[in-house]
Amino acid sequence: LLSRFDAFHEYIFLLAIGWCLGLSEAATFLGLSHEIGAFIAGVTVATSPISQYIASSLRPLRDFFLVLFFFSLGAGFHLDLLTEVLVPSLLMAVLVISLKPVVFHGLLRKLSESEPRSWEIGFRLGQISEFSLMIAFIASAESLISLNASHLIQATAILTFLLSSYIVVFRYPTPIAVSDRLRRD
Known part of the structure; x- marks a missing residue:
């Protein structure tokens, strides 16, 4: 599926986000956490030939959410x-x-x-x-x-x-x- 959309980089970006969110939601349906589902989604995409492009195009989002993650940890630290x-x-x-x-x-x-x-x-x-x-x-x-x-x-x-x-x-x-x-x- 990823190779089919290889010519349209915006589609790859959206497909990667959709895949991550979809597996994240599927994981919660199976009784696992969203985070584990997202991790599994990342592992499955890692075998794709365009995984490096996906990783680099998602870097700004990753950094943004990483900042929020660490902020929420710090805010919850008593x-x-x-x-x-x-x-x-x-x-x-x-x-x-x-x-x-x-x-x-x-x-x-x-x-x-x-x-x-x-x-x-x-x-x-x-x-x-x-x-x-x-x-x-x-x-x-x-x-x-x-x-x-x-x-x-x-x-x-x-x-x-x-x-x-x-x-x-x-x-x-x-x-x-x-x-x-x-x-x-």
Whole structure:
């Protein structure tokens, strides 16, 4: 179907959005969340030869809704619970920042990646993903985890985002590196 509309890029854009919304709605009909349906829709489109075009044309929408998603997470974060989750989230963040790079380094070395490159990739992937925030948000909304557990995951994610960003900016090439030697596009 996607190849049939390949000549008309606007149709591909609309078809991709329709496919995402359709599978999202179908997932709720099957008792799953909208988010899982949208994820499945994305996976099915990923096998299409024009998936890169779809991804790049949907980027402005993705960024817009990502901003709204993080805003809604922040707006739902109860600062009065911060005292309860601060120490555990600090411990979890240090654990994640310490162990994830080691695990990725070990796995990538087994796949014959170079020593420096495997460490760099490990540190660049050293944070908890945004996907974990979505899962925690859904699990909390469905009462599968407590509000404290959700806040623990959110606080840990925020801390790992901050810590890993500083590690990358100070140690590895990036457009916003602190050192001129490391600043690259």
